[in-house]
Amino acid sequence: xxxxxxxxHETFLAVLLVVVLIVLSFQSDRFFTIDNLLNQGRLMTxxxxxxxxxxxxxxxxxxxxxVGSILGLTAILTGVFWQNVGLPLxxxxxxxxxxxxxxxxxxxxxxxxxxxxxxxxxxxxxxxYRGLAEGISQARSVRGYPEWFYVLGQKDVxxxxxxxWILLFAAVxxxxxxxxxxxxxxxxxxGSNEVASRFSGLSVEKTKLALYTASxxxxxxxxxxxxxxxxxxxxxxxxxxxLDAITAVVLGGTSIFGGRGTIIGTIIGLCLIQALKNGxxxxxxxxxxxxxxxxxxxILAILASNLFExxxxxx
Amino acid sequence: MSNSTAxxxxxxxxxxxGGVKVLKDVSFDVRPGEVHALLGENGAGKSTLIKMMSGLxxxxxxTITVDGRELKFSTTRDAGAAGIATVYQELLLFPELSVAENxxxxxxxxxxxxxIDWAEVRRRTRDLLDQLDTFDLDVDTKVLxxxxxxxxxxxxxxxxxxxARILIMDEPTASLVESDVQRLMAVVRQLRExxxxxxxxxxxxxxxxxxxxxVTVLRDGAHVATRDIGEVDENQLVSMMVGRSIESLFxxxxxSIGGTVLRVTKLNHGRHVRDxxxxxxxxxxxxIAGLVGSGRTELAxxxxxxxxxxxxxxxxxxxxxxIGSPRQARDLGIAYVPEDRGLQGLVKAMAIRKNVSMATIxxxxxxxxxxxxxxxQRALDAVxxxxxxxxxxxxxxxxxxxxxxxxxxxxxxxxxxxKVLILDEPTxxxxxxxxxxxxxxxxxxxxxxxxIIMISSELPEVLGMSDRVLVISGGQITxxxxxxxxTPERVGAAMTAHRSGEAA
Numbered sequence: 001x002x003x004x005x006x007x008x009h010e011t012f013l014a015v016l017l018v019v020v021l022i023v024l025s026f027q028s029d030r031f032f033t034i035d036n037l038l039n040q041g042r043l044m045t046x047x048x049x050x051x052x053x054x055x056x057x058x059x060x061x062x063x064x065x066x067v068g069s070i071l072g073l074t075a076i077l078t079g080v081f082w083q084n085v086g087l088p089l090x091x092x093x094x095x096x097x098x099x100x101x102x103x104x105x106x107x108x109x110x111x112x113x114x115x116x117x118x119x120x121x122x123x124x125x126x127x128x129y130r131g132l133a134e135g136i137s138q139a140r141s142v143r144g145y146p147e148w149f150y151v152l153g154q155k156d157v158x159x160x161x162x163x164x165w166i167l168l169f170a171a172v173x174x175x176x177x178x179x180x181x182x183x184x185x186x187x188x189x190x191g192s193n194e195v196a197s198r199f200s201g202l203s204v205e206k207t208k209l210a211l212y213t214a215s216x217x218x219x220x221x222x223x224x225x226x227x228x229x230x231x232x233x234x235x236x237x238x239x240x241x242x243l244d245a246i247t248a249v250v251l252g253g254t255s256i257f258g259g260r261g262t263i264i265g266t267i268i269g270l271c272l273i274q275a276l277k278n279g280x281x282x283x284x285x286x287x288x289x290x291x292x293x294x295x296x297x298x299i300l301a302i303l304a305s306n307l308f309e310x311x312x313x314x315x
Numbered sequence: 316m317s318n319s320t321a322x323x324x325x326x327x328x329x330x331x332x333g334g335v336k337v338l339k340d341v342s343f344d345v346r347p348g349e350v351h352a353l354l355g356e357n358g359a360g361k362s363t364l365i366k367m368m369s370g371l372x373x374x375x376x377x378t379i380t381v382d383g384r385e386l387k388f389s390t391t392r393d394a395g396a397a398g399i400a401t402v403y404q405e406l407l408l409f410p411e412l413s414v415a416e417n418x419x420x421x422x423x424x425x426x427x428x429x430x431i432d433w434a435e436v437r438r439r440t441r442d443l444l445d446q447l448d449t450f451d452l453d454v455d456t457k458v459l460x461x462x463x464x465x466x467x468x469x470x471x472x473x474x475x476x477x478x479a480r481i482l483i484m485d486e487p488t489a490s491l492v493e494s495d496v497q498r499l500m501a502v503v504r505q506l507r508e509x510x511x512x513x514x515x516x517x518x519x520x521x522x523x524x525x526x527x528x529x530v531t532v533l534r535d536g537a538h539v540a541t542r543d544i545g546e547v548d549e550n551q552l553v554s555m556m557v558g559r560s561i562e563s564l565f566x567x568x569x570x571s572i573g574g575t576v577l578r579v580t581k582l583n584h585g586r587h588v589r590d591x592x593x594x595x596x597x598x599x600x601x602x603i604a605g606l607v608g609s610g611r612t613e614l615a616x617x618x619x620x621x622x623x624x625x626x627x628x629x630x631x632x633x634x635x636x637x638i639g640s641p642r643q644a645r646d647l648g649i650a651y652v653p654e655d656r657g658l659q660g661l662v663k664a665m666a667i668r669k670n671v672s673m674a675t676i677x678x679x680x681x682x683x684x685x686x687x688x689x690x691x692q693r694a695l696d697a698v699x700x701x702x703x704x705x706x707x708x709x710x711x712x713x714x715x716x717x718x719x720x721x722x723x724x725x726x727x728x729x730x731x732x733x734k735v736l737i738l739d740e741p742t743x744x745x746x747x748x749x750x751x752x753x754x755x756x757x758x759x760x761x762x763x764x765x766x767i768i769m770i771s772s773e774l775p776e777v778l779g780m781s782d783r784v785l786v787i788s789g790g791q792i793t794x795x796x797x798x799x800x801x802t803p804e805r806v807g808a809a810m811t812a813h814r815s816g817e818a819a
Contacts (some may be wrong), residue, residue, distance in 0.1 A: 181683040182676045189673060193662040199621070199653055200673040200727065201645040259664055 009253040012304055013268045016297075020272060024279030031279050038161055042153075042229065044274040045163040046071070046222040046238075048267070051245040051252075052174045053218035055266045056211050058249050059178075060191045061258025062118035064212060066107060067219040067245060069129035071238030074100035074223035076133045079142030079233035089149055097220040103129055104216015108209035118212075126242070130235075137235035145231065153228030163225045170218075175263040183207065191258025247294065248273055251301050272297070320346045321380075322512050323368065323399065323481050328377035330363055338363050340377070341538045343531055345481050345512040350503060352523045352544075353516045355533035356556055356716075356746030361516050364533070365483050368514070369401040370394035400474030401483040408466055410459035415440040417458055418473045443472040447502050464495035471502065482506060483514040488522060489744060492607045492772070500526055518746065520549045532556055557748045567780060570761035573597030575633075577649075577735050577766065579618070582627035587613035589790040591627070595735060595766045600757065602781030603770045604806050610790035611770045612654055615737045618768075619651040620644040631734070645674060650733035652724050654740045654770075656717070660724040663713030667705055668694040670712050670723050675730045697726035701756060718749020725756065736760065737768045742776065754780060774803055788812055 025032035050067045057064050074096045081092035103125070110121040152162055178184040186207045189197045198204050219238070227233050252269030254261025273294055280290045321344035330338040338360045345351050355361045366372045368379070370388035378385050381397045388394045391401075408417045415433075418440045423431040440454045449468050458466060467487060474482050484503075488496045503513060503526055517523060523530060524544065532539040532555040539555045577595040582588055587610035595601055605611045616622045618629070620638040629636055631647050638644050644651070653659035661670055671694040672679050679690050694708040701722045705715055712723050721741065728736065738757070742750040757767055757780065771777050777784055784801045786794035786809035794809030 177683075180685060180687075182680050182685055183683060185669065185676055185685060189662050189665065189669075192664045193658070195658050196660060196662050197673075199641060199651070199659045201641040202673065202676070203642065 010262065010265045010268060013252065013265065013272065013301065016301070017268055017272045017275065020275050020279070024275060024283065027279060027283035031282050036278070036282075038156075038164070040274050040278050041164040041167075042161040043278075044270055045161075045167045046226050046229075047241060047244045047248065047274075048167045048270050049170055049218045049222045049225075050215075050241060051248040051266050051270055052170050052263060053211075053215040054242075054245045054249050055174070055252070055254055055261050055263055056178065056187055057118075057215050058246070058254050058256060059187050059258055059261040060208060060211060061194070062111070062208065062211070063122065063246070063256075064104075064107065064118065064215045065122040065242050066103070066125040066129055067215060068238040068241040069126045069133065070100045070103045070216050070219040071223040071226065071241060072235055073103060073129045073133040073136075074220040075227050075233050075237045076137045076142075076235050078224060078227055080136055082145075083142050089146060093224050097217070097224060100220025100223060101213060101217040104219070105209070105213040107216065108212030111212060112205040112208050130239075133235040137233075139235070142233040143231065145228070149228055150231065151228075153225050153230070163229070166221075166225070171263055171267055178263055183210075187211070188259060191255075191260070193259075244273065247298055251298050269301075322347050322382055323397075324380045325364070325368065326378050326380070328364065328367060328374045328379075330367065330372060330375050336536060338367075338374075338536045341533065341536070343368075343538070343541075345514055347480065347512050348507055348510045349528040350507055350513045350515050350526045352527035352530040353514055353533070354518075354523065354530060354552060354556055356718075356748055359533040359556070359746075360536040361533055362485065363536075365401065365485060365514060365516065368394065368481075369399055369483060395477055395479075398478065398480035399483065400477055400479035400481070402467065402470040402474060402485065402487060404485045404487075404489060408458045408469060411457060413455050413457055414444075414452060414461075414469050415454040417469055418443065418454075418476050420473075422477065439476065440472065443475050444468070446475070447471060448505070462495075463490050464492075464499065467491075467499065468502070471506075479511065481512045481514065483516075485516045486518070486744075487515070488517060488519060496522070520552065523552075524549070553747055556746075567758070570598040570758070570764075572599045572782065573764060576631065577618075578628075578630040580628040580630075582614075582617060582624050582629065584613065584617045584622050584624050587790040588617050588624070591787075591790075591792060593785055593792065593795070595768065597734075597764045597766050598761045599782045600761055600767045600769055600780055602777040602784040603768060603787060604774065604777045604784055604810055605787035606810055607772065609787045609810070611787050612739055613790070614787065615651060615739050615768070615770060618644070618735075618737060619649060645731055648732070648734035649737065650674075650728035650731055650735070651737045652721075652728055652739060652741060654743070656720055656724060656744070661712050661720060663720075664711055666709045667698065667703070667712055667715075667723055668708040671697050671708075671726050671730060674727050693730065694726075697730070701726050701729075702752065716746070716749070718745040718752070721745055721749070721753065722756075725753070729760075733765060735766050735768065737770070739770045740772060741769065742771070742773070774806060777801075778803065778806065786810055786812075 021032065030036060054064060054067070077096035077099050078093050081087045081095050082089050087095065107122055107125055110116050111118050155162055157165055178187065186197070186202050189202060190204050190207060194204060223238065226237055248270040249261065249266050250256055251272065252261070252265030254265065276294055276297065277290055280293065324344040326342050327340045328338055329336065329340055341360065341364060343364060353361050353364070363372065367374050370391040370393050373389060379388065386397055409420070415437045419436050424435045424439065426432045437454050444452050444454065447468055452465055452468065458469065461469070487499060491499060500522065503515070506513060515526060527544045529541060529543055530547065530552065531541040532552065534556060574597055575594045576597050580592050582591040591614055603611050613622065617624050618638065620640045620643050623639045629638060636647055638647065657663060662673070668691055672690045676685065679686055691708060697703070698705060698708060703719050703722045703726065705719065712720055715723065741753055745753065761767060769780060778801050781801070782798050784796045784806055785792060786796065786806055788810055793812040794806065796805055
């Protein structure tokens with residue numbers, strides 16, 4: 001029953017995505033071209049990586065609002081480690097990713113050890129990490145990265161943007177983990193009933209700690225790709241990206257109360273948002289209008305999926 | 316049997332959910348000033364019937380006649396207006412509001428200017444509570460600080476505030492201790508004398524024989540019989556409910572008792588586990604009796620590692636062990652089937668298969684991947700072995716009846732091959748048939764050498780199933796009684812006993 005309704009939601013989303021693509025391609029002949037679509041893929045990779053980790057977090061009934069700030073912090077640290085500390089760029093980037101991952105780990109510790117609700121804990125670290133990023137950067141931006149670094153964010157591999165390969169790889173690995181491993185099972189169990197999971201001897205705390213750490217890692221990797229894509233480092237990078245990621249996850253059918261959700265749903269949700277953003281701007285609709293439309297699509301998708309579920313089950 | 320005096324009559328009521336007929340042409344009536352008991356196993360259609368009476372469900376077919384007029388209820392408000400009120404099993408009060416606010420919620424008396432007349436609300440609430448002989452309950456207390464029994468009386472007062480002529484009580488004693496049960500029964504008798512008709516849903520036979528004037532039995536959504544209580548005895552009622560006769564209520568299996576498997580010495584945790592010492596032997600059923608709040612469940616939680624012991628020793632098969640988490644308890648061979656099945660025992664939204672494997676998921680995997688085939692096979696075996704009634708192992712556990720849900724929890728823990736199985740209220744909210752099945756399962760387990768600790772509020776169950784009874788009061792052991800000496804009087808006396816050095 002549950003599985004059926006999930007498939008229904010994702011089928012519905014996929015159909016919606018196709019409809020949106022068709023409608024948008026009639027609005028502007030620049031929309032449905034290989035070049036444009038691949039470029040959109042490039043643009044959605046950062047949100048996508050974060051959304052994949054966020055799917056796990058939300059499926060346990062949690063949330064991570066600090067990912068945008070972790071992205072900003074990691075970006076700044078990459079620049080600072082490379083330019084000011086003088087580390088070689090690969091070492092600097094790796095160290096920055098390690099710092100971002102650690103920031104996620106700190107979230108996990110606050111949530112599991114001190115039992116602070118995830119919403120509050122990550123709201124606090126959202127401010128904390130952003131403040132840290134701004135303090136370190138002193139409002140200076142770092143530019144002038146070596147040419148090879150832009151392969152990650154601006155060049156192609158086998159005709160497809162480099163970072164899109166990373167997103168694809170992450171999505172496949174995450175899907176397998178969520179669907180077929182003990183870890184994925186624990187995520188769903190904790191999201192459906194945390195108390196019963198604990199009473200069943202599942203390692204609830206360890207799992208959550210790992211998830212928030214992974215969420216920090218995803219945001220940190222996204223940061224390095226972001227820097228490579230825009231050739232510069234600023235401390236306000238990634239502001240508000242958490243909302244885009246959460247929108248994609250929820251649109252993709254993950255329950256905000258936990259217990260259900262899939263990676264494929266998240267990816268479709270992500271594509272839908274990106275297509276709307278791009279297509280509408282090509283069709284000459286202003287940014288405000290696009291945001292409103294995305295809000296409306298979100299509400300409609302949730303309503304439709306609730307409708308399916310109700311007609312399918314007894315209570 | 317004539318309906319002429321009935322206040323409410325339901326005639327040929329039917330209801331289906333998603334193509335499944337859960338109620339088939341059932342007729343039922345209630346007269347003023349009678350207690351009409353409604354009996355049936357879980358899933359027999361009792362709750363569907365009372366939900367139609369109280370306006371929560373609309374019947375597919377059938378008529379409701381109130382005081383001679385045929386009515387249609389589309390909301391609970393309609394039923395309320397017709398004088399029918401319901402006290403549900405899960406009490407529907409607002410914990411943050413006061414007693415008085417709850418009683419008149421949605422129905423507040425107002426002053427001439429249209430403002431809520433709080434003085435009147437409080438005065439009338441006091442009046443209603445006094446009528447229920449509940450002089451000890453302050454109308455300004457927040458409901459969250461009340462006991463279950465007190466909340467129930469608030470619910471009854473709320474029903475009376477709407478001048479209910481018919482009061483439906485859904486398993487009102489399911490979570491009450493004995494003294495509160497007596498008090499509730501007194502309230503029910505008093506309401507009957509005032510001419511209120513009462514629909515009394517319960518599994519407990521003694522209450523039904525003490526209270527009811529008539530009894531109606533449902534089975535599989537159909538009406539089996541309506542009788543005056545004087546015409547039937549307990550065995551007849553049970554066989555009407557289950558459609559077969561149950562030979563013995565507590566089939567005590569003869570198992571050979573072996574060596575000591577668990578020994579606990581001076582175990583402490585907080586106020587509710589104090590200096591507990593006992594030994595448990597292979598093949599033995601150790602019953603734990605005690606009032607609610609005596610520390611029975613807390614002892615189980617400490618043994619299971621949820622609330623690790625602060626001092627004292629635990630020995631498993633002669634080796635001293637420390638139990639700091641349920642995982643450790645599980646790995647040592649201790650399993651716990653918790654008291655609150657829905658919250659602690661099951662992930663209701665998940666399939667039977669996934670619930671059965673939940674405590675053994677690491678063992679069912681190679682590397683990090685779950686071996687789906689083996690998992691399914693084990694779940695199928697468990698369903699067969701414990702005769703869990705379900706469509707298939709992919710069915711969400713939440714859709715099963717209480718008894719079958721409980722069997723899934725037991726199956727989950729049997730997968731861990733426990734040496735010590737702790738069962739906390741194993742048959743609460745379980746119908747008669749499933750109860751006997753669970754007792755049979757316990758018998759088979761002890762024959763295989765498993766040691767069982769059984770916590771139960773039901774004294775007949777404790778006395779019927781246990782080889783030895785441990786009585787707990789105020790967090791301490793107040794009695795250890797062998798099966799041969801365990802009489803209700805002795806166990807009951809120990810349950811209310813206080814050890815020296817105890818405040819109050």
